[in-house]
Amino acid sequence: MKELTLPLSKKTVKELKAGDSVLISGTIMTARDCAHKRLFSLLDDNKPLPFDLKDAVIYYAGPCPAKPEQPSGSCGPTTSARMDVFAPRLLNLGLGAIIGKGEMSDEVRKAVKDNCAVYFAAIGGAGALYADAIKKSECIAFDDLLSEAVYKLEVVNFPAVVAYDCHGGSIY
């Protein structure tokens, strides 16, 4: 089990191989269907994004609301394939890694390779366990989208598996 601290250096990314189990610690941003549409509108209008894409990590997830005493509600990954249309452009703009679940398109796999990025598969359906790994959660954009808003998460020992590595390898 490799322990990774964000942001990932290109040296670290190159050492990752599809199938490796990892524990991720650091800052990640949630974004799913509707948030991506908003991010793309901002890009098309040459407006600034709510967070810096360079070496950022986007987690395809829409959490449950947190109970008052909890940093986050249940927060497992959603199906990545719905973001196939969005991922290549963001990777080409410097996005460092994606976290989601399930196979993505060949275009995404190529963009991961071309940009020396990485796609991590989190374990779908393990929402309560992932909430345990989230120490802090803050909505930083599009709060009207509720669970589909962009949340900045501080995670510690977030379990995942390398799905696509920067050498073109895939676990699927």
Place this chain on the structure above:
Amino acid sequence: MRKINTQTIENKIYEMALKAGVNLTPSCKTALKKAYETEDGGAAKFALKTLCDNAEIANKKDMPVCQDTGMAVVILEIGQEVFLEGKPLKTAVNDAVRRAYADGYFRKSICDPITRVNTTDNTPAAIHIEICEGDKIKITYLPKGFGSENMSRLYMLKPAQGVDGIIDAIVETVRLAGSRPCPPVYVGVGIGGSFDTCAYLAKKAITRDIGTHNEREDIAQIEKTALEKINALNIGCQGFHGKTTALGVSCEWLPTHIAGLPVAVNIQCHCIRCEKEII
């Protein structure tokens, strides 16, 4: 004639919804544990261990097992000797869902299909009402996640395709879904009926416990053969390859038209949450 106030139904569904959101069915837990023990190693075994641990954490912390707390599917089998009084039945069901999703801190996932604006309270529920014999009401509550719902299919086969065609349709649906619906999946299958009733049969099939089989021997054989073929696909837990791609196949049937053979395949992820109660 037995009078039942719809408030009683609402309160029961509210309790069921709260319980379902944070608990896997016992047969699902057993099946996941068995899949974990059967798997040799690698990422699939790691993922299955994570899922077993997750179920324990969710139960202990009273947190949703999965953040996709689903679309609320409610099946009401109402005895014809029941007289309903109080607020309209569908209002009562939706009020139960609204209260449970707020009080349980569940995710509100229902939106307008065109504008995508969230209804903010997870209503409306998908409500199915059947009138049957007796003076009781059987309630089945199934919060249905959409990662798996998206991978479901309906086939209008030709009668000549027969049993082989049915099995091929089931296996093809799981193969095309691949890693996306959160395997290991539970496969609900409707055989026969019409375009609409066939899809409903597939949904009802999911509410049957894993490990049970259809009473009809020939249909039970379809379930067993399809499961064997699915697990030979080597998709495995989360698509990480391995022995368990499906936890079970459950088929329900209805007579159909002489010209057709509808087959609906409703995919359920490994996170099976289903409550049943009788009032």
